[in-house]
Amino acid sequence: MSDEPLLSLKNIKVTFGGVRALKGVSFEVNPGEVHCLAGENGCGKSTLIKVITGVYKPQEGAEFFFDGKAISAMTPTLAQSLGIQVIWQDLALFGEMTVAENIGFQYAVNGKYGLVDKRAIEEAARKALSRLGVSIDIHLPLKELPIAQRQIVAIARALVGEARLVFMDEPTASLTQSETDYLIDIVRNLSASGVAVVFVSHRLAEVLEISDRMTVLRDGALVGVFPVEGMTQSRVTELMTGRNFDSSVVAADHDDAQVVLSVRGLTRATEFEDISFDLRRGETLGITGLLGAGRTELALTLFGMHRPQAGEIAIEGKTVKFGSNRDAIRAGVGYLSEDRLSLGLNQPQSIADNLVMASLDKLLSGGMISPVKKASVVSHWISALGVKIGTPDDPIRTLSGGNQQRVAIAKWLAIGPKILILDAPTVGVDVGARAGIFEIVRKLAAQGLAIILISDEPPEVYFNADRIIHMVEGRIRATYDPRHLSLTELESAVYA
Amino acid sequence: MRRLILGHTTEFTLLAVMVVLCVGLSLATDRFFTISNAFDVLNVSAVNIIFAVGLLVVLISGGIDISFAVAASVVQYITALALGALGGGNWAEGFIIAGAIGIGLGLINAALVYRLHIISIVATISTFNIFFGLLMFFTKGVSIYDLPEWLTTRVVFFEREMADGSWIELTLPVVVMILCCLATWFMISRTTIGRQLYAFGDNPEGARRFGINIAAMHYISFGWMGLMAGIAGLMQAHYAEEVVPNALYGRELDVLAATVLGGARLGGGKGSVIGCVLGVLMVSITQNGLNLMGVSPFAFKMIVGAIILIAITLSSARIDKLFPFLATDSTKRKGTHQ
Numbered sequence: 001m002s003d004e005p006l007l008s009l010k011n012i013k014v015t016f017g018g019v020r021a022l023k024g025v026s027f028e029v030n031p032g033e034v035h036c037l038a039g040e041n042g043c044g045k046s047t048l049i050k051v052i053t054g055v056y057k058p059q060e061g062a063e064f065f066f067d068g069k070a071i072s073a074m075t076p077t078l079a080q081s082l083g084i085q086v087i088w089q090d091l092a093l094f095g096e097m098t099v100a101e102n103i104g105f106q107y108a109v110n111g112k113y114g115l116v117d118k119r120a121i122e123e124a125a126r127k128a129l130s131r132l133g134v135s136i137d138i139h140l141p142l143k144e145l146p147i148a149q150r151q152i153v154a155i156a157r158a159l160v161g162e163a164r165l166v167f168m169d170e171p172t173a174s175l176t177q178s179e180t181d182y183l184i185d186i187v188r189n190l191s192a193s194g195v196a197v198v199f200v201s202h203r204l205a206e207v208l209e210i211s212d213r214m215t216v217l218r219d220g221a222l223v224g225v226f227p228v229e230g231m232t233q234s235r236v237t238e239l240m241t242g243r244n245f246d247s248s249v250v251a252a253d254h255d256d257a258q259v260v261l262s263v264r265g266l267t268r269a270t271e272f273e274d275i276s277f278d279l280r281r282g283e284t285l286g287i288t289g290l291l292g293a294g295r296t297e298l299a300l301t302l303f304g305m306h307r308p309q310a311g312e313i314a315i316e317g318k319t320v321k322f323g324s325n326r327d328a329i330r331a332g333v334g335y336l337s338e339d340r341l342s343l344g345l346n347q348p349q350s351i352a353d354n355l356v357m358a359s360l361d362k363l364l365s366g367g368m369i370s371p372v373k374k375a376s377v378v379s380h381w382i383s384a385l386g387v388k389i390g391t392p393d394d395p396i397r398t399l400s401g402g403n404q405q406r407v408a409i410a411k412w413l414a415i416g417p418k419i420l421i422l423d424a425p426t427v428g429v430d431v432g433a434r435a436g437i438f439e440i441v442r443k444l445a446a447q448g449l450a451i452i453l454i455s456d457e458p459p460e461v462y463f464n465a466d467r468i469i470h471m472v473e474g475r476i477r478a479t480y481d482p483r484h485l486s487l488t489e490l491e492s493a494v495y496a
Numbered sequence: 497m498r499r500l501i502l503g504h505t506t507e508f509t510l511l512a513v514m515v516v517l518c519v520g521l522s523l524a525t526d527r528f529f530t531i532s533n534a535f536d537v538l539n540v541s542a543v544n545i546i547f548a549v550g551l552l553v554v555l556i557s558g559g560i561d562i563s564f565a566v567a568a569s570v571v572q573y574i575t576a577l578a579l580g581a582l583g584g585g586n587w588a589e590g591f592i593i594a595g596a597i598g599i600g601l602g603l604i605n606a607a608l609v610y611r612l613h614i615i616s617i618v619a620t621i622s623t624f625n626i627f628f629g630l631l632m633f634f635t636k637g638v639s640i641y642d643l644p645e646w647l648t649t650r651v652v653f654f655e656r657e658m659a660d661g662s663w664i665e666l667t668l669p670v671v672v673m674i675l676c677c678l679a680t681w682f683m684i685s686r687t688t689i690g691r692q693l694y695a696f697g698d699n700p701e702g703a704r705r706f707g708i709n710i711a712a713m714h715y716i717s718f719g720w721m722g723l724m725a726g727i728a729g730l731m732q733a734h735y736a737e738e739v740v741p742n743a744l745y746g747r748e749l750d751v752l753a754a755t756v757l758g759g760a761r762l763g764g765g766k767g768s769v770i771g772c773v774l775g776v777l778m779v780s781i782t783q784n785g786l787n788l789m790g791v792s793p794f795a796f797k798m799i800v801g802a803i804i805l806i807a808i809t810l811s812s813a814r815i816d817k818l819f820p821f822l823a824t825d826s827t828k829r830k831g832t833h834q
Contacts, residue, residue, distance in 0.1 A: 076707070092699065092705050093702060096761070097695065097698060097765075105691075106706075108692070109688055109691070109692060111687075114689065115686055115687055116688055
């Protein structure tokens with residue numbers, strides 16, 4: 001590694017309408033390095049990326065060097081021509097176009113005589129993909145690729161622009177473990193070929209695996225730059241949040257409690273097979289497994305959205321046959337969807353409207369929704385779950401991921417459920433806020449709610465569930481008690 | 497070949513439905529399966545195909561236009577008046593005037609959508625009413641019959657008497673239609689502007705981040721639609737040998753249905769010229785066949801509607817969803833895991 005940093009920023013200050021988003025941050029990336037930029041949502045990570053790519057201007061006194069040369073005013077075009085590329089979380093790809101067109105899109109924009117040079121596009125696409133050491137059929141429409149391969153297409157597109165510094169914003173947020181491993185290999189290839197990669201991620205395990213150094217931001221200020229070697233997840237969490245979270249197994253026995261949900265031989269062809277378990281009052285049952293293990297499919301069936309082909313579901317001893325999820329809700333089953341952004345919450349609507357969405361019939365007074373009842377339900381749950389809001393009439397999209405998730409949970413608590421299914425409740429939620437979500441889960445369980453906690457991150461079920469079901473290809477592989485195995489044992493079983 | 501079919505499923509499905517329809521009609525009537533009838537269908541469809549390829553460009557860029565058919569009426573009327581004022585004019589002047597007015601009306605739509613941020617369906621429903629209202633108000637609904645002679649004289653590029661005594665004719669509207677199709681095809685699939693239109697319709701935010709000129713996308717797509725509407729208006733006047741202010745009123749929905757039938761996606765990013773042509777022809781062939789079979793014209797709309805519904809269901813739904821027994825194991829697994 002050369003001594004001269006590729007990118008060097010000092011004293012970066014950015015203020016938005018009186019709010020100081022960055023308070024004199026410095027940041028350095030070496031050539032060919034894999035660097036992690038860590039911090040909770042709102043800590044200034046994306047603001048910093050936007051300063052580096054010229055979207056925002058820093059205030060007076062900032063120093064900006066790229067490749068040893070001082071940059072007085074960065075602009076998006078200058079950033080591109082210097083080889084600074086950002087792969088945004090939402091990828092900004094074109095679904096209807098082919099892989100080749102997506103990768104070589106700049107040739108489709110800057111063709112000679114305004115004509116499209118199909119050969120140049122395909123050539124560029126092949127070159128970029130082979131540099132990444134992957135083979136994808138470049139003639140396929142992008143929308144037919146799984147999300148992990150789209151990620152690769154986005155990276156390949158950055159390479160076409162002769163990238164020297166690539167920012168990856170939450171690249172693994174929607175990937176499974178094996179896809180993440182694949183991506184990590186690709187990042188290593190990139191770094192070996194001299195491209196510096198800045199990884200922005202919530203998922204600490206992979207950050208620790210891949211990075212050389214990490215820069216941690218908190219509340220717009222630099223916490224420090226640390227070598228990754230010897231760093232532990234809990235240490236990083238502490239640096240990011242400034243708080244100390246101790247994780248310990250909370251599992252307890254519930255053998256005397258009443259069985260709330262009893263599932264026997266539940267089967268849906270190609271989704272899951274012969275699933276049987278009991279869930280008792282106050283118990284938290286963790287379900288883990290890789291994507292495609294049938295976890296979400298099972299949850300949707302328990303929630304009445306799909307009908308089982310065989311087996312039965314009994315709630316409090318009575319066999320139930322759900323015709324739709326309305327029946328399930330009436331029977332006291334709540335389901336927190338795994339995709340909060342598009343399925344779980346109605347983003348433009350207000351916090352209050354989202355919160356009462358599933359429990360409108362409880363608010364009726366003479367056939368109309370009573371504003372008084374609605375307001376009292378809303379304020380009750382907002383204070384019970386500690387949601388930080390301005391007013392209940394603000395659109396839900398103005399809230400942070402963690403607070404949105406609390407509202408989504410409150411939505412289901414408002415129906416007065418007996419069973420609550422939480423499907424990947426921490427996706428897109430900060431480390432600090434995650435702890436808050438699990439605190440709520442524990443409190444609800446202590447109040448007697450039966451909870452099914454679905455997650456593809458083994459530590460989440462390990463530290464928060466009483467029992468863990470491990471699903472593989474639609475079947476229950478094993479049931480574990482967190483008190484009788486170590487986290488490492490659980491992880492190696494899941495990732496085996 | 498396999499890739500060609502997979503990449504154009506809609507077009508191939510449509511073609512298959514059309515072949516079935518044609519075979520059926522050939523068996524039902526003895527006059528359907530003749531070359532002269534095929535040319536009839538082409539002559540009748542020419543104006544709608546010109547409209548359709550214009551609309552295609554707007555749909556690809558993620559917009560929609562409801563106003564183009566009445567815009568074409570406005571173009572016809574003003575062009576007829578302007579040619580009269582010029583003392584008759586000729587084809588070149590006719591095309592220039594009609595094209596320019598058409599583009600102007602298209603740019604009004606683009607400005608409403610881009611500058612005032614009105615979504616395109618609302619903006620063009622408004623201009624649909626404004627254009628039509630102004631036209632009817634100023635013309636009082638009066639048609640123009642004394643068009644210049646060159647405009648109403650049939651221009652035939654190729655004609656021949658067939659063995660059975662029927663005539664085949666390749667007329668001006670068909671030739672213009674073919675040129676419009678070729679020009680649109682070239683623009684959307686061979687130029688950088690075309691690729692940017694697809695990209696913008698597919699993912700507007702992604703296109704913006706790439707530095708695509710969003711204003712240009714609006715003005716080009718609606719401008720192209722306007723140009724095609726102007727040309728189609730002139731061809732309609734030539735074909736009908738008169739200018740009737742409300743003659744094209746209602747055409748917009750027929751053309752929209754045919755274009756979407758041909759695989760253009762409402763919402764942007766997808767569609768092809770060949771699909772448009774097939775979509776319009778599909779509707780025309782159905783009407784033509786019903787005519788030849790002697791079906792009451794009052795039943796036409798109903799049957800055409802049903803055919804559109806069937807064709808669009810076949811081309812958009814996954815076969816294994818419509819007919820679960822056809823599904824293979826692999827398609828099933830794919831369905832649950834993606």
